[in-house]
Amino acid sequence: xxxxFARSAAAEMHAGFPALRDECSMHVGLRIRLDVRSEAxxxxxxxxxxxxxxxxxxxxGPWLAGDRFGIADAMYAPVAxxxxxxxxxLEGAAAEYLGRLFEHPAVQEWxxxxxxxxxxxxxxxxxCFREDRTVLEELHGDVGSLPVQISxxxxxxxxxxxxxxxxxxxxxxxxxxxxxxLIIHTLSSREIQPAKMACDYAFVKEHTPEGFEFPAHRLQCxxxxxxxxxxxxxxxxxxxxxxxxxxxxxxxRDHARNEGFEVxxxxxxxxxxxxxxxxxxxxxxxxxxxxxxxxxxxxxxxVDPWEAESPTYIPTARVLDxxxxxxxxxxxxxECPDGSRKRARVVLLAGLDLIQTMSTPGVxxxxxxxxxxxHHGVFALERTGTEIDSALTNLKQWEQNIYIIQQVVANxxxxxxxxxxxxxxxxxxxxxxxxxxxxxxEHNHRDFDLSSDSKGKDKASTAWLVRxxxxxxxxxxxTPRNLA
Numbered sequence: 001x002x003x004x005f006a007r008s009a010a011a012e013m014h015a016g017f018p019a020l021r022d023e024c025s026m027h028v029g030l031r032i033r034l035d036v037r038s039e040a041x042x043x044x045x046x047x048x049x050x051x052x053x054x055x056x057x058x059x060x061g062p063w064l065a066g067d068r069f070g071i072a073d074a075m076y077a078p079v080a081x082x083x084x085x086x087x088x089x090l091e092g093a094a095a096e097y098l099g100r101l102f103e104h105p106a107v108q109e110w111x112x113x114x115x116x117x118x119x120x121x122x123x124x125x126x127x128c129f130r131e132d133r134t135v136l137e138e139l140h141g142d143v144g145s146l147p148v149q150i151s152x153x154x155x156x157x158x159x160x161x162x163x164x165x166x167x168x169x170x171x172x173x174x175x176x177x178x179x180x181x182l183i184i185h186t187l188s189s190r191e192i193q194p195a196k197m198a199c200d201y202a203f204v205k206e207h208t209p210e211g212f213e214f215p216a217h218r219l220q221c222x223x224x225x226x227x228x229x230x231x232x233x234x235x236x237x238x239x240x241x242x243x244x245x246x247x248x249x250x251x252x253r254d255h256a257r258n259e260g261f262e263v264x265x266x267x268x269x270x271x272x273x274x275x276x277x278x279x280x281x282x283x284x285x286x287x288x289x290x291x292x293x294x295x296x297x298x299x300x301x302x303v304d305p306w307e308a309e310s311p312t313y314i315p316t317a318r319v320l321d322x323x324x325x326x327x328x329x330x331x332x333x334x335e336c337p338d339g340s341r342k343r344a345r346v347v348l349l350a351g352l353d354l355i356q357t358m359s360t361p362g363v364x365x366x367x368x369x370x371x372x373x374x375h376h377g378v379f380a381l382e383r384t385g386t387e388i389d390s391a392l393t394n395l396k397q398w399e400q401n402i403y404i405i406q407q408v409v410a411n412x413x414x415x416x417x418x419x420x421x422x423x424x425x426x427x428x429x430x431x432x433x434x435x436x437x438x439x440x441x442e443h444n445h446r447d448f449d450l451s452s453d454s455k456g457k458d459k460a461s462t463a464w465l466v467r468x469x470x471x472x473x474x475x476x477x478x479t480p481r482n483l484a
Contacts, residue, residue, distance in 0.1 A: 001058075001059075002059050002065040002066050003065070005055060005058065005059070005064075005065055005072075006064065006065040006070055006071055006072040007071075009051060009055065009064060009065075009072045009075070009076070010071055010072050010075040012051070013075050013076055013079060014075070016044075017044045017047075017048070017079065018040075019038060019040035019041040019043075019044050020041060020044050020045070020048075020079065020082060023037075023038060023041050024041070024082040024085065024086050024088070025128055026078060026081055026082055026085065027085060027128050030085060030128060030135055031085065031087070031135070031136045031198055032085055032086050032087075032128060032133050032134065032135055032136065033086070033087065033133060033134045033135075033136050033328075033343060034086050034087075034088075034132065034133050034343060035132045035133060035134065035228065035342060035343045035345075036132045036340075036342050036343075037333070037340060037341060037342065037343075038340060039338060039339065039340045042340060042341075045088055045090070048079065048090070048094075049090045049091065049094040052064065052076075052090070052093070052094040052097050052098075053092065053093050053094050055072070056093050056094075056097060057093070061093075061097070062097070062100055063097075063100075064076070064097075069104060069106070073101060073104075074106075076101070077101060077107050077110065080098050080101050080102070083098060084098075084102065086133075087329075089329075136198040136199075136375070198375075199320075199321040199324045199325060199375070200317075200318060200321050201321065201325050201329065203318050203321065204318065204321050204322045204325045205325075207310060207314065207318075207322075208306065208322075209309075212306065214304065214306075214326040214327075214330070215267075215302045215303065215304055215305075216326075216327075216331065217302065218265050218266075218299070218300050218301060218302035219231075219264060219265045219302075219327070219331075219334065220264045220265060220300055220334075221264070221334065221335040221336070221337070222262055222264060222334050222335065222336050222337065222342060223262065223337065224262055224337075225336045225337055225338065225342070227260055227261060227262040228260060228261050228262070228342075228344075228345055229261075229262055229264045229333075229334040229342055229343075229344040229345065230256050230261040230262060230263045230264065230344065230345050230347060231263075231264060231265050231266075231267065231323060231327060231344050231345070231346045231347070232249055232252050232253070232256075232263060232265070232266040232267070232347060232349040232379065233266075233267045233269055233319065233320060233323055233346060233347065233348055233349060234248065234249070234266070234267070234268055234269065234348075234349040234350065235269045235271065235307070235316050235319055235348065235350070236268075236269075236270070236271065236350075237270065237271055237275070237277060237279075237280055237286070237415060238268060238270045238286050238289065238290050238415065239279060239280050239281045239286055239415050239419070240281070240286070240289050240415055240418060240419075240432055240436055240440065241268070241286075241289050241290050241293045241415070241432065241433075241436060242413050242414065242415060242418060242431060242432050243411075243413065243430075243431060243432060243433065244411050244412075244413045244414070245268070245293075246293060246294070246297060246298070246301070246433075247411060248349055248351075248381050248405075249266040249298075249301060249349065251381060251405050251407070252266075252349050252379045252381070252405055253266070255379065255403060255405045256379070256403075259403060261345070263300070264300075264334050264344060265300055265301075265302065266298075266300055266301045266302070266349070267301070267302055267303070267304050267323065268290045268293075268294055268301065268302070268303045268304070269303075269304050269306070269307045269308070269319055270283060270286040270287055270290055270303070270305075270307065270308040271307060271308065271313070271314075272307055272308050272309070272310045272311070272312065272313055272314060273308075273311075274310065274311060274312045274313040274314075275313050279415075279416070279419055283305075283308040283309060285439075285443070286308060287303060287305050287308050287309075288439065289436045289439055289440075290303040291303045292433065292435040292436050292439060293432070293433045293435065293436055296433065296435055297433060304322075304323070306319075306322055307319050307322070315365075315368055316348065316368065316372060317367075317368040317371045317372050317376075320346050320347075320348060320371075320372065320376045323346045324346045324376075327344050327346065328343045328344060328346075345376075345377070346376055347376055347377040347378055347379055347403075348372060348376060348377070348378040348379070349378070349379050349381075350378060350379075350380055350381070351380065351381050351383045352380045352381060352382050352383045352388065352391050352404070353383045353391075354380070355378065355380045355391045355392070355395070355402070356390065356391035358372075358373070358395060359390070359391055359392060359393045359394045359395050360394075361394065370398075373395065373398035373401050373402065374397075374398055374401065376401075377401035377402070377403070378401065378402055378403070379403045379405055380402060380403065380404055380405065381405045381407065382404065382405065382406055382407045383412065384410065384412040388404060413431050417431075418431055418432060422440070
């Protein structure tokens with residue numbers, strides 16, 4: 001019975017799974033993100049999970065047909081490699097089986113042979129760079145000391161090929177006689193430009209508390225499957241949140257529509273108390289104010305407390321990775337009209353003044369900067385006093401991932417100005433949402449630091465700002481609301 005199952009499974013692999021072959025070409029040394037997963041591909045992935053689970057359950061494992069690594073396991077090694085390459089996951093016993101398969105010495109020897117191979121198949125390589133996929137990482141190094149746990153992929157398999165022999169090699173090891181056309185060498189780093197770093201999911205998992213629930217209630221389904229689903233993430237203090245913060249999302253959504261995207265959600269991610277910035281209200285207040293502003297003014301904006309509730313400061317690059325992990329890995333992407341799921345692109349939403357700091361040497365870490373701009377991308381809103389050319393001076397290598405949003409109606413309100421108004425007992429009506437104003441009144445400024453952010457060389461600019469605010473209020477004949 002085990003032999004019959006192994007032959008049947010091998011025959012199914014040999015003749016079946018056309019969507020997996022067509023949409024997931026094999027390649028040694030690359031991690032690739034699929035932006036689109038067809039329904040046919042999803043059906044085949046489910047079938048493979050069922051087949052693996054059936055063999056393990058019927059014959060007791062740890063291999064498909066019993067306690068020995070056999071022909072069925074060897075035949076499914078190329079199939080399993082595609083799962084690693086494209087980040088396709090299985091569950092339960094099937095997932096554990098894949099882990100054992102990649103730890104088997106014969107499979108690892110096969111992978112090393114693929115990396116050493118110098119023959120080229122340009123057609124197969126080009127297939128890895130189609131428009132519906134993104135190369136996330138190149139895996140390379142000393143083949144002789146390659147660690148077991150590293151994720152490696154195999155060369156592209158043809159639709160049909162000769163059987164793979166199972167040869168006993170003694171001392172508990174098995175040899176694999178692999179057809180030569182299965183092996184494709186890894187691309188050199190010069191051929192993967194610009195290089196993109198994979199998301200640091202390990203960091204995200206380590207910093208995610210047990211029981212954390214990602215706020216997915218505002219994540220919308222994709223209405224046009226021809227567009228790329230886009231998730232806008234605004235990181236900042238939001239102390240307090242203003243109408244300009246909210247307005248940024250609407251302007252970004254309008255701009256994204258002209259770039260072939262469809263915005264499916266916008267998230268506010270307040271910085272943690274570990275940031276230790278002057279004028280920063282405690283995280284619990286900023287989370288609540290952001291929720292009041294987002295939940296009560298829109299149907300697609302939400303607040304994610306993951307960063308704010310962290311006891312330590314979380315770099316922006318890792319915050320974006322957190323959203324990528326929750327939406328694309330945990331949830332499997334965004335739902336399409338036909339019921340399939342499509343990976344969303346997660347981008348940073350910020351003011352052009354922040355982008356200018358990225359162009360200033362030494363302010364941002366080079367690795368984080370490359371990850372934010374090279375892997376994720378940014379939508380940047382014009383800000384008063386910031387020149388576009390100046391802000392982009394040293395960011396030319398990432399300019400294809402930087403989208404500049406023009407402000408048709410000028411708005412330069414900021415949290416700093418709101419805090420100065422509050423400190424001087426002046427009105428903040430129509431600058432921030434009423435629910436947020438009421439929240440501030442109700443707490444009577446408890447735990448709110450309304451002292452100036454500026455000291456030393458910045459005192460002059462603060463004095464100028466106060467004078468401008470006074471002149472604006474007097475010219476408008478504005479009556480301050482009683483803050484007592």
